[in-house]
Amino acid sequence: MQPGDRHRAYFKANLKVIAVLLAIWAFVSFGCGIFLAPWLNEFRIPGTGFKLGFWMANQGSIYVFVLLIFIYVWIMNRLDRAYGVEESD
Template identity: 55%
Template sequence: MADKSSSNAYWRANIRMIQLFLVIWFLVSFGFGILLRPMLSGIAVGGTDLGFWFAQQGSILVFLVLIFVYAWRMNRLDKEHGVEE
């Protein structure tokens, strides 16, 4: 990564990806688990309602998936910009 424009493009892509993942995490944990819980309470999942499931386990599972997807995407982004390990 020799020039400044390539470095700026790399960090723009990185920040954009982080923002996207934070929005997804916020929607799942706060949105589905708290704000939309009353609307999701009629849907049963595993013996409990969907809103409770998102609040207790769904947001944690989505967070774990986001960690692995972020690591995979960052490896691809590093290769695209020539900064892989």
């Protein structure tokens, strides 16, 4: 592959990663934390006093946000190597 094609392919793969992770991001916050929360509140997390929707908005979404960034870092570092665009030290 030409460097130009390789870079384009890398960026396309990057965009796909972003799209999937942001879909999860929107689902846990705007989905579970907000629009679905009243319905989720009919359920409780077993063994706790948390209503599920309330917990997603107050706790769960934040944990998922942290995870998403670390997953992103892990995938991108692999992509960098796979497409030979990693930085030299």
